[in-house]
Amino acid sequence: MSRQYFPTHTVESAPAGSRSAMESTQRHLGHLPEAVGRMAESPEALTGFLEMSAKFERSTMDPVAREVVVLTIATRNVCHLCVAMHTAKLTKLKADPAVISALRDGTELPDPRLAAVRRFTLELLATAGSPSTESLDDFLSHGFTTRNALEVVLGIGTYTLSTFANRLTEAPVDERMAAFAWEPATV
Structure with a gap:
């Protein structure tokens, strides 16, 4: 079912408050993703997401650890677009293909340090930010810091906004991301 409520704006059709962010995104990526065009309906949501992102x-977390946070949220929230985009990003970062597959499939990560990031992210989500002492200790024991713990919270806020907006607007996986398309594993 297509959502006719959320047009895919161009820079010209977007509300004035979204245009600068759209132009900047287009310059940075070389194209304007359809998701940005749809989120542009709310300049506050679009600019808020881009600034938070x-x-x-x-943040001080390494790029692959940040992507573990993002893909954990994207798969949990079943955001097909975010999973495709961040699979592409992990691939560009030359992340271990087994890590990428495990993140997409919801299976155990082969890297204990990255597995600790995923566990901590899921614990924060499950407890609305009130993890057990054991969960925080586990995260910290893998070389992360209390600053990193707060950065995971930032990632959760940022990508919850993105995944919810993409789902609400039914933002499609752009043709550029088709090779990274994803469907959740069946139970």
């Missing part, structure tokens, strides 16, 4: 990218 940029801050998360500048």
